[in-house]
Amino acid sequence: MSFNVHVLPAGPIQTNAYLLTAPGQGGAVLIDAPGDVWWDVEAILQKEKCTLTELWLTHGHWDHTQGGADVVRRTGAKVRAHSDDRTLIETPEVMNRFMGEDLGLEPVHVDFWVGQGDRFSSPVGEVEVRHVPGHCPGNVLFYFEKEKVVFVGDALFAGSIGRTDLPGGSMKQLDQSIRSQIYTLPDDTVVYPGHGPETTVGREKRSNPYVRA
Numbered sequence: 001m002s003f004n005v006h007v008l009p010a011g012p013i014q015t016n017a018y019l020l021t022a023p024g025q026g027g028a029v030l031i032d033a034p035g036d037v038w039w040d041v042e043a044i045l046q047k048e049k050c051t052l053t054e055l056w057l058t059h060g061h062w063d064h065t066q067g068g069a070d071v072v073r074r075t076g077a078k079v080r081a082h083s084d085d086r087t088l089i090e091t092p093e094v095m096n097r098f099m100g101e102d103l104g105l106e107p108v109h110v111d112f113w114v115g116q117g118d119r120f121s122s123p124v125g126e127v128e129v130r131h132v133p134g135h136c137p138g139n140v141l142f143y144f145e146k147e148k149v150v151f152v153g154d155a156l157f158a159g160s161i162g163r164t165d166l167p168g169g170s171m172k173q174l175d176q177s178i179r180s181q182i183y184t185l186p187d188d189t190v191v192y193p194g195h196g197p198e199t200t201v202g203r204e205k206r207s208n209p210y211v212r213a
Contacts (some may be wrong), residue, residue, distance in 0.1 A: 001147045001149075002022065002124065002125050002146070003021060004020070004021045004023070004048070005018060005019075005020060005149065005192070006018065006019040006021065006044050007192070008037055008040045010034040010035060010036055010040065010067070011034030011035035011036065011037070011063050011066055011067070012035065012063070013063050014034075014195065015034035015063040015194060016034075016192070016193065016195060016196075017030060017031065017034055017037045017040075017041070017067075018030070018032065018192055019041050019045075019052075020124045021044065021048050021050045022050070022123065025123070026049060026050050027050060027051065027053065027122075027123025028045060028048075028050040028051060028052045028053070029052070029054045029056060029122055029124050030054070030056070030071060030077065031056045031142060031151050032057060032058055032064040032065075032153070032194065033057070033064070033065060033066070033067040033071050033108075034063055034064060034066055034067055035063075035067050036067060037067045037071070038067055038070050038071055041071070042074075051075075052071070052075045052077050053076075053077055053078065054077055054078050054079075054080065054122060054123060055068060055071055055072065055078070055079045055080070056079075056080045056081070056114075056151075057085075057089065057108070058140060058142070058151065058152070058153025058154070058194060059081075059082070059088075059139040059140070059153045060081065060085030060088030060089045060092075061088065061095070061136055061154070061166075062092060062095045062103050065088075065089060065092065065105070065108055066103070066105060068089075068106075069106035069107065069108050072108065072109070078111040078112065079108055079109060079110045079111050079112070080111070080112045080113075080114050081108075081110045081113065081114065081138065081140075082114055082115060082137075082139070082140045083113040083138065084131075085136060085138025086110070088136075088138070089107070089108050089110060090107050090108070090109070090110070091107060092105035092106070092107060092108075114129045114140060115129065115131060116129065116130060116131040117129070117130070125144055125146060125147065126145070127144055128142075128143045128144075128145065129141070130143060130181040131177070131181070132152065132155040132174075132181045132182065133170070133173050133174070133177055134155065134162065134169065134170050134172075134173040134175070134176070134178075135153070135154045135155055135161075135163065135164060135166075135169055136154065136166070136168055136169065137168040139153045139155050139162070140153065141155065141182065143185065143189075148186065148188060148189050149192065150182070150185060150189050150190070150191055150192065150201075151192045152182060152191055152192070152193055152194070153193070154194040155174065155177060155182065155193075156178055156182055156191060156193060156204060156208070156211075157193045157194075157195060157196050157199075158191075158193065158197050158198070158203075158204070159199075159207070159208060159209070160196075160208070160209075160210065161174060161178065161208070161210045161211060162174060175210075175211050178211045179211065179213070182201060182204075183204070183205050183211075183213050185201045187200065187201050187202030188200060188201070188202060
């Protein structure tokens with residue numbers, strides 16, 4: 001693999017952040033930013049002599065964005081996300097209402113809005129974006145074809161799927177997203193979800209009890 005994948009569970013509900021580093025080239029990308037993840041990120045960047053230049057948000061839910069403003073302040077990283085979650089990311093206090101508490105969230109400024117089929121060069125390689133709504137309107141995945149890895153946010157987990165009972169959620173839409181955007185990837189693609197352990201596309205197609213191919 002042309003980059004290292006560091007799995008960093010953080011925040012109140014142990015949300016997975018993924019720090020991708022290319023030590024030989026000095027580049028790094030962070031996928032999602034749960035609360036207090038920066039301290040783990042900083043230690044790895046120093047050890048591998050890498051600079052974080054980009055933060056990619058798989059979606060706008062609070063547990064994936066809580067540490068985003070802090071990461072951007074400390075690094076100047078440019079943020080990529082899907083515009084369907086713009087309200088959640090830029091005015092996160094709206095989540096207080098459906099969570100029933102003040103989450104103390106800060107807005108995150110998005111520099112680049114991404115969408116279905118986008119392809120671009122990153123500090124760690126070529127990446128494709130696919131839109132996978134259902135858990136959240138703006139949920140996207142980041143797919144590295146060469147490395148055979150995909151980061152799917154809360155669309156799909158090992159043996160499970162994302163919840164659909166929050167505002168903007170839809171079980172029908174999530175089922176369609178998984179079948180058309182995740183299960184169409186090669187079976188040996190490693191899936192890194194927003195919570196829990198990694199899995200593979202083939203394993204979930206065969207055995208996921210919620211969406212089986």
